[in-house]
Amino acid sequence: MYDSLWKALKKLPLLPRRLNYAKAPALRFLDLPEDIVYEIVHHLDIRSLCNLSLTCRQLYLSLLIPHLHQQKLPDPFREIHLNGDNCTAAIPALRLLLYDSPIKAFTWRAGHDPRTLVREVEQLRRLIARMSAIEYLELDFSNNWPANEFRHGHENGYWAWVRLATNLLHVVAQRCRVVVVTNHYQVLVPWVTFIGGVPYNLDPPLLARMCAEWRASAGEAEALGSTKLMKSPSKISLSHPDNAPASATFPQPFPPEKGSTVYATRRLIVNDPGLFQRSLFGEWALDWVSNMPLTHLVIHQGRMRLPLLRQLRLPRLTSLVISHG
Numbered sequence: 001m002y003d004s005l006w007k008a009l010k011k012l013p014l015l016p017r018r019l020n021y022a023k024a025p026a027l028r029f030l031d032l033p034e035d036i037v038y039e040i041v042h043h044l045d046i047r048s049l050c051n052l053s054l055t056c057r058q059l060y061l062s063l064l065i066p067h068l069h070q071q072k073l074p075d076p077f078r079e080i081h082l083n084g085d086n087c088t089a090a091i092p093a094l095r096l097l098l099y100d101s102p103i104k105a106f107t108w109r110a111g112h113d114p115r116t117l118v119r120e121v122e123q124l125r126r127l128i129a130r131m132s133a134i135e136y137l138e139l140d141f142s143n144n145w146p147a148n149e150f151r152h153g154h155e156n157g158y159w160a161w162v163r164l165a166t167n168l169l170h171v172v173a174q175r176c177r178v179v180v181v182t183n184h185y186q187v188l189v190p191w192v193t194f195i196g197g198v199p200y201n202l203d204p205p206l207l208a209r210m211c212a213e214w215r216a217s218a219g220e221a222e223a224l225g226s227t228k229l230m231k232s233p234s235k236i237s238l239s240h241p242d243n244a245p246a247s248a249t250f251p252q253p254f255p256p257e258k259g260s261t262v263y264a265t266r267r268l269i270v271n272d273p274g275l276f277q278r279s280l281f282g283e284w285a286l287d288w289v290s291n292m293p294l295t296h297l298v299i300h301q302g303r304m305r306l307p308l309l310r311q312l313r314l315p316r317l318t319s320l321v322i323s324h325g
Helices: 002-010 034-042 046-053 057-070 087-094 114-130 158-175 204-218 280-290 306-311
Strands: 079-082 105-109 134-140 176-182 267-271 296-300 319-323
Touching (some): 034 057, 046 057, 046 087, 057 087, 079 087, 087 114, 134 158, 158 176, 158 280
Parallel strands (some): 079 105, 105 134, 134 176, 176 267, 267 296
């Protein structure tokens, strides 16, 4: 049986041997010249660039820092200045850096597109939470948005925006020693409508003088104490109270309990006449400020209700300035 099978197989035509071509050497991406690598990276979006930089240490160092230099951030480990032009492209790359030492100065200004504000604020909160400490932080929510441009964006996400704002301010108080908040009323605290422009009660000479003095003294001040990131104090529900059951009550966004977290802010400038108005956010802001170990407080009064200041408990306060603009 086997002999007959073998004879049958021998009669079959012989198949030609496959030629074994030597495999061409693979060309790695890192073997390309630097100018070609940068040309390829130039056509990637920010998300693809960040993913590529995480593949190896060499790309991490050679892609992120040059990208931040293009966004006008020459020293991202010391000073960070974000605005509407570079915020979208810079923050994802900044979030991949490791910040072992405190940031000397950090400034942020809201962009000109109101539809991207929520995303920018959330990314900003995550970025600040990654840093060990910030000596000087300036948040500028003033803008030139028309009233009808931003109102529709928060008709359905109103309470989610309030929760997002309280989360940001909570992290800011944990990480930053000197804080300056510039805001037109009803932008950071949207209780009635959204109105563009700049704070009508802003006193630019006073603001410039105080900021210059505080930034100059930041280097001479004592080292920042250690901070720990706790759960956000905001307890606001995503549902609108009008849609909630009649028996349900809307919870107030309480700040963290005393002793449960460490606030680092020692000096605060508030250019916001609506921050301390009697409202849900206003009550939260009073507790937020009272939990800070403040020694200097500057408030541009505007429409603020001064009796609410009596609720502040600042035993370490040595300087209080109230400007009417």
